[in-house]
Amino acid sequence: xxxxxxxxxxxxxxxxxxxxxxxxxxxxxxxxxxxxxxxxxxxxxxxxxxxxxxxxxxxxxxxxxxxxxxxxxxxxxxxxxxxxxxxxxxxxxxxxxxxxxxxxxxxxxxxxxxxxxxxxxxxxxxxxxxxxxxxxxxxxxxxxxxxxxxxxxxxxxxxxxxxxxxxxxxxxxxxxxxxxxxxxxxxxxxxxxxxxxxxxxxxxxxxxxxxxxxxxxxxxxxxxxxxxxxxxxxxxxxxxxxxxxxxxxxxxxxxxxxxxxxxxxxxxxxxxxxxxxxxxxxxxxxxxxxxxxxxxxxxxxxxxxxxxxxxxxxxxxxxxxxxxxxxxxxxxxxxx
Amino acid sequence: xxxxxxxxxxxxxxxxxxxxxxxxxxxxxxxxxxxxxxxxxxxxxxxxxxxxxxxxxxxxxxxxxxxxxxxxxxxxxxxxxxxxxxxxxxxxxxxxxxxxxxxxxxxxxxxxxxxxxxxxxxxxxxxxxxxxxxxxxxxxxxxxxxxxxxxxxxxxxxxxxxxxxxxxxxxxxxxxxxxxxxxxxxxxxxxxxxxxxxxxxxxxxxxxxxxxxxxxxxxxxxxxxxxxxxxxxxxxxxxxxxxxxxxxxxxxxxxxxxxxxxxxxxxxxxxxxxxxxxxxxxxxxxxxxxxxxxxxxxxxxxxxxxxxxxxxxxxxxxxxxxxxxxxxxxxxxxxxxxxxxxxxxxxxxxxxxxxxxxxxxxxxxxxxxxxxxxxxxxxxxxxxxxxxxxxxxxxxxxxxxxxxxxxxxxxxxxxxxxxxxxxxxxx
Numbered sequence: 001x002x003x004x005x006x007x008x009x010x011x012x013x014x015x016x017x018x019x020x021x022x023x024x025x026x027x028x029x030x031x032x033x034x035x036x037x038x039x040x041x042x043x044x045x046x047x048x049x050x051x052x053x054x055x056x057x058x059x060x061x062x063x064x065x066x067x068x069x070x071x072x073x074x075x076x077x078x079x080x081x082x083x084x085x086x087x088x089x090x091x092x093x094x095x096x097x098x099x100x101x102x103x104x105x106x107x108x109x110x111x112x113x114x115x116x117x118x119x120x121x122x123x124x125x126x127x128x129x130x131x132x133x134x135x136x137x138x139x140x141x142x143x144x145x146x147x148x149x150x151x152x153x154x155x156x157x158x159x160x161x162x163x164x165x166x167x168x169x170x171x172x173x174x175x176x177x178x179x180x181x182x183x184x185x186x187x188x189x190x191x192x193x194x195x196x197x198x199x200x201x202x203x204x205x206x207x208x209x210x211x212x213x214x215x216x217x218x219x220x221x222x223x224x225x226x227x228x229x230x231x232x233x234x235x236x237x238x239x240x241x242x243x244x245x246x247x248x249x250x251x252x253x254x255x256x257x258x259x260x261x262x263x264x265x266x267x268x269x270x271x272x273x274x275x276x277x278x279x280x281x282x283x284x285x286x287x288x289x290x291x292x293x294x295x296x297x298x299x300x301x302x303x304x305x306x307x308x309x310x311x312x313x314x315x316x317x318x319x320x321x322x323x324x325x326x327x328x329x330x331x332x333x334x335x336x
Numbered sequence: 337x338x339x340x341x342x343x344x345x346x347x348x349x350x351x352x353x354x355x356x357x358x359x360x361x362x363x364x365x366x367x368x369x370x371x372x373x374x375x376x377x378x379x380x381x382x383x384x385x386x387x388x389x390x391x392x393x394x395x396x397x398x399x400x401x402x403x404x405x406x407x408x409x410x411x412x413x414x415x416x417x418x419x420x421x422x423x424x425x426x427x428x429x430x431x432x433x434x435x436x437x438x439x440x441x442x443x444x445x446x447x448x449x450x451x452x453x454x455x456x457x458x459x460x461x462x463x464x465x466x467x468x469x470x471x472x473x474x475x476x477x478x479x480x481x482x483x484x485x486x487x488x489x490x491x492x493x494x495x496x497x498x499x500x501x502x503x504x505x506x507x508x509x510x511x512x513x514x515x516x517x518x519x520x521x522x523x524x525x526x527x528x529x530x531x532x533x534x535x536x537x538x539x540x541x542x543x544x545x546x547x548x549x550x551x552x553x554x555x556x557x558x559x560x561x562x563x564x565x566x567x568x569x570x571x572x573x574x575x576x577x578x579x580x581x582x583x584x585x586x587x588x589x590x591x592x593x594x595x596x597x598x599x600x601x602x603x604x605x606x607x608x609x610x611x612x613x614x615x616x617x618x619x620x621x622x623x624x625x626x627x628x629x630x631x632x633x634x635x636x637x638x639x640x641x642x643x644x645x646x647x648x649x650x651x652x653x654x655x656x657x658x659x660x661x662x663x664x665x666x667x668x669x670x671x672x673x674x675x676x677x678x679x680x681x682x683x684x685x686x687x688x689x690x691x692x693x694x695x696x697x698x699x700x701x702x703x704x705x706x707x708x709x710x711x712x713x714x715x716x717x718x719x720x721x722x723x724x725x726x727x728x729x730x731x732x733x734x735x736x737x738x739x740x741x742x743x744x745x746x747x748x749x750x751x752x753x754x755x756x757x758x759x760x761x762x763x
Contacts, residue, residue, distance in 0.1 A: 025425060026400075026426070027398070027399055027400050027424075027611075027615060028611065028612075028615045028616035029377075029426040029429050029615060029619075030426045030427045030428070030429040030431060031615065031616040031617070031619070032377055032431075032619050032620055033369050033372075033373065035617070035618070035619060035620035035621070035694050036365075036368065036369055036620055037365045037366075037368075037369055037556075037620075038555060038557060038620075039620055039624070040364070040365040040368050040369075041365060042555060045361070045364050048360075066357075066359070067355070067359055068351045068355045068356040068357040068359050069354060069355050069356055070353060071353060094351070095351050095352070095353045096351065096352040096353070096354060097353055097359075097361075098352075098355075099351075099355060099358070099359055099360075099361055099362040100362040100367060101362070102361060102362045102364055103362055104364070140450060145635075145636050145639045145640060146636060147632070149628050149632075200484060208592060228374075260724040269448050285359075285360065286360070289359060289361050289363075290361070290363050291359045291363075291367070292366050292367075293361065293363075293364060293367060294364065294367035294370075294371055295367075295371075298371065298477075301693050302476075305426075306474070309472075310473055313472050314472060
């Protein structure tokens, strides 16, 4: 609360300064922000991230680095030898994490087996089906008559796609996957294990990737068409000029210049993960977690989910808008 | 075909893991709040109470603005609801406030139907939201929510008890909206009478099973103040937009020859408590209760009324297609049955009409036959008469001819004498 003082009752809000002067024009409408914040803290948040990419690209490590804890499936299941599965599997694992009183239920969805077969045709299908199944589950609960107060949200908010650091261009598998999935989920492409690229190679690679995405009509997050206003567009343009982020992941700490930092130690030096001169991990973390997390969830629920809902409800080939089927004559009014 | 295996989240729900450093998702509440700020908020208040209890003045006082209009007349034939929307802004918060007033409440001689238009109005707002929610292409996040978040019920400061109109109305509204009862124009009651009045009102509400809104006590940061305030209900308020100089300050007050009632003085009235509870502490909770409790109840009832039900948990999960087909077939069956019934009825009617017409036709034929016979009889009679006349004529002719003959003979015999006699006569 800036500026105004009020006739507070019994020192309700510690932060509010109550002085001798009484401001008549203060009603207290802006107290709703505090009320919303309280409610959010009480309810907690949910976030569902999917990681897609060939094995060996450092997906699990990156997840652990992003959330500074052992959240990946590998860290949880203590299997010594991970065999590459014969088919794509979809495995999700949830964690309750808390920071400064803010509680979050984080679900990491892993896709082992993606892109690892000799014949990778249609490998996006199981993933597409999983994503649609989550939309379906949400829709089913939403159209119930007796429905839960808070519908559990298992929808995939963000899909991080790992591009191998070849340095040349996107592979057909990458293009095909991103082309199809960008229509149903927010895709954030990253260049994995970017410490094998020099800065020039990295810039070249990124430019090439951006061109190819444009040429194929692939809209990755943040999508241009969902920019809300000029301010949004300005911020998002800056991000669009930087994607895909070239990331390096690590859950090991090393001593660098007297500080303990996350990094990868090699014979020729230590790569500092959170140093933006070394790699773009920090940008990815800021985008995903610190600035755009709410926006990612909003786009999932108000755009991707709504599109799924429209498709699904129109499937019945009539003007039905409700799952249980409303007689046509009654529903004529419901149709857009 | 690719096989997919799903692994449910390990163990019972999620694991709790500690963080090794600062991740940054503690900014989530800020992100959420910022989004809401950009979007703006809306809040809808319904004021129910008899004409002249100071509803408009109280709204003006609560929101520090002069809202609208002239005071209403007392001769309204029924209760109507008038709603006005205002855009208010305070620091970076934009609020779309809608104030709905009950016009003519309590003015009629027969007040049996007074509550009806209020209930209809509240239901209409729920219905509008439900319609939007059920649309195929919907825009829920930019929908202007008109559902009533708080209902301030103005009780007349009689000092005795609630009127039966009050009890009936509140009973009808308590499952549809958050009711906050307030004693209007409470400067008309003395302090001791006020305490008794509040106790009487509260006990009447309880004994009649009226559920008024309770300020929530589940969040520790506001539990204490909310539970204290719950015990002060109903709030005894005084409204005023006029300012009076007290000491060296200008305060909102009502000035009487015997003293000045200061609106924001907690010793004088509960206005500050109302403002605190309604706006500064519980506005969000009021909105949430409206959505998760009252609206859900309306939605459930409405959908059940229309004949839908969820499948029981034992049967396998239904698909939209199946349920729709089932319902559709049921409906088509009913439609066909109705059609058949109508057709039967139609055939029946036609038969009846046909029989009637045949009957009429028969009658006409009979009449015609009768007339014809009559006519024939007449004709016969006439012919007979004609014949007899003819006969007479013939007879007469015969007689005439016979007579003429006789005359001729007679003339020839004594014809000369007749002539002589004629000649002599002539001389």
